[in-house]
Amino acid sequence: MGRAPCCDKANVKKGPWSPEEDAKLKAHIEANGTGGNWIALPKKIGLKRCGKSCRLRWLNYLRPNIKHGGFSEEEDNIICSLYISIGSRWSIIAAQLPGRTDNDIKNYWNTRLKKKLVGKQRKEQQARRASCLTLKEEMKRESENYVIPGMVSQPPYWPQLPAVMPLTSTSQDSHLKEQESLRNLLIKLGGRFSDDHPQSSANTTSNNPMNFGYPLGVSFVQDQLYENSMNMLSFLSASSISPINSTCSQVTNSTHFNVNEAAGPNDMFQGIDGFPAELSELIYSNNKQILDGLEGFYGTDNMVDGSSTGTSSVESSSWGDINSLCYPQIVSAFEACQQSMPQVSTFDESTYFGPH
DNA sequence: AAAGCAGGCAACCGCCATAAG
DNA sequence: GCTTATGGCGGTTGCCTGCTT
Numbered sequence: 001m002g003r004a005p006c007c008d009k010a011n012v013k014k015g016p017w018s019p020e021e022d023a024k025l026k027a028h029i030e031a032n033g034t035g036g037n038w039i040a041l042p043k044k045i046g047l048k049r050c051g052k053s054c055r056l057r058w059l060n061y062l063r064p065n066i067k068h069g070g071f072s073e074e075e076d077n078i079i080c081s082l083y084i085s086i087g088s089r090w091s092i093i094a095a096q097l098p099g100r101t102d103n104d105i106k107n108y109w110n111t112r113l114k115k116k117l118v119g120k121q122r123k124e125q126q127a128r129r130a131s132c133l134t135l136k137e138e139m140k141r142e143s144e145n146y147v148i149p150g151m152v153s154q155p156p157y158w159p160q161l162p163a164v165m166p167l168t169s170t171s172q173d174s175h176l177k178e179q180e181s182l183r184n185l186l187i188k189l190g191g192r193f194s195d196d197h198p199q200s201s202a203n204t205t206s207n208n209p210m211n212f213g214y215p216l217g218v219s220f221v222q223d224q225l226y227e228n229s230m231n232m233l234s235f236l237s238a239s240s241i242s243p244i245n246s247t248c249s250q251v252t253n254s255t256h257f258n259v260n261e262a263a264g265p266n267d268m269f270q271g272i273d274g275f276p277a278e279l280s281e282l283i284y285s286n287n288k289q290i291l292d293g294l295e296g297f298y299g300t301d302n303m304v305d306g307s308s309t310g311t312s313s314v315e316s317s318s319w320g321d322i323n324s325l326c327y328p329q330i331v332s333a334f335e336a337c338q339q340s341m342p343q344v345s346t347f348d349e350s351t352y353f354g355p356h
Numbered sequence: 357a358a359a360g361c362a363g364g365c366a367a368c369c370g371c372c373a374t375a376a377g
Numbered sequence: 378g379c380t381t382a383t384g385g386c387g388g389t390t391g392c393c394t395g396c397t398t
Contacts, residue, residue, distance in 0.1 A: 016366070016392085039383065055384075056367070068365095091386060103366080106387075111364050 007039065007050040017057055021047060025054055026062045034058075060101045071108055076289035079105060079113060 013021075028045045035041060039051035047054065060066070071079075075097055081094045088109075090102035097105065 014368075033388095037383080050368090052369095052384085053367075060366080088387065102386075107365055110388095115363095 007042075007052075009050075011048060012042075012050045013048045014053075017049075017061075018216070019051065022057070022062060025058060029058060029062075056103075058346060060103045065099050066101065068104065071112075076113060077102070080117070083109065 003275055016266075024045055033043070034055075037051075038055040041047075042049045042054050049057075069322060078096055079093060081098060082089075086092060088106070090106045094100050094105050190209040191217070
């Protein structure tokens with residue numbers, strides 16, 4: 001039992017909009033506004049369209065200052081970062097990208113970015129297969145206090161956000177706040193900027209309380225969150241991002257979320273001025289979902305007490321996708337070795353990347 | 357040249373939240 | 378407080394176009 005349709009479906013036109021329809025709608029809205037009632041609008045101007053359809057056409061296409069296509073590297077980075085953090089909340093992501101619509105970003109993600117990321121992921125897996133690093137070796141490294149001797153741990157790097165981003169809001173002030181918020185968000189995700197003071201981002205393993213006393217699995221998961229972000233970002237802006245160590249041993253405290261239930265969003269994002277509360281909440285809850293998903297992947301044995309919510313399965317298709325992107329390299333290395341051992345069942349790629 | 361295929365994108369569908377009556 | 382109408386959103390579909398065989 002669904003709701004009654006918002007319009008008489010038999011008498012509304014569907015499909016692509018004609019230039020005449022566009023012109024009618026645009027002229028009317030520019031002259032009179034929407035009138036606060038999309039459903040009544042098409043009748044008023046003699047369009048045989050559903051009100052919702054009019055709204056969508058206006059928002060996604062006819063509205064002034066809409067940009068189509070030609071996504072910049074900067075925009076790619078922002079989309080990826082936010083998708084990692086908050087999932088498929090396209091309207092929120094779109095709000096961070098002036099001139100972009102949620103539909104555009106959604107399409108761009110589904111048709112381009114996602115494939116780009118999966119391609120990269122596969123490439124890296126192949127590279128790892130070539131080196132055939134064993135799980136045992138990897139675990140041994142993990143146990144060595146998470147730091148390979150002699151390796152300098154470096155936080156990830158995002159290129160400096162453009163000094164001037166397109167303005168859509170009414171004041172420069174709010175724009176600056178927005179930019180600062182975004183910047184904080186990216187830092188919180190594990191990034192640093194070219195103008196960051198080196199000391200401010202020089203968090204070492206020993207300074208990170210998250211790295212003591214946790215079972216191996218937690219470290220794996222945390223590192224995968226971190227590494228996942230970095231994998232995405234490093235290939236998207238390979239030219240501007242400093243080299244990233246790609247072993248599970250690299251540790252910063254940036255993306256190492258506390259999987260313990262006791263720490264909520266308020267704890268995590270304390271002290272960040274101007275960080276949108278809603279995004280904080282979303283980032284916290286969604287990263288936890290990723291953790292939960294990975295927990296399901298790993299099994300609960302390696303997880304810290306209290307980290308489980310009782311639902312280890314991935315609930316939405318979106319997070320199924322992101323989990324495919326999170327597919328841990330440590331497991332991937334293991335998987336490569338599994339494949340060389342006939343008695344062990346091989347990894348079914350379609351489980352993680354979906355049907356082709 | 358034509359058929360088949362895949363990718364990209366505009367538009368639709370259906371669900372949920374909320375305002376209005 | 379309940380019902381209905383509308384707005385908003387994310388997921389999905391299907392058409393169009395360009396490429397390959």
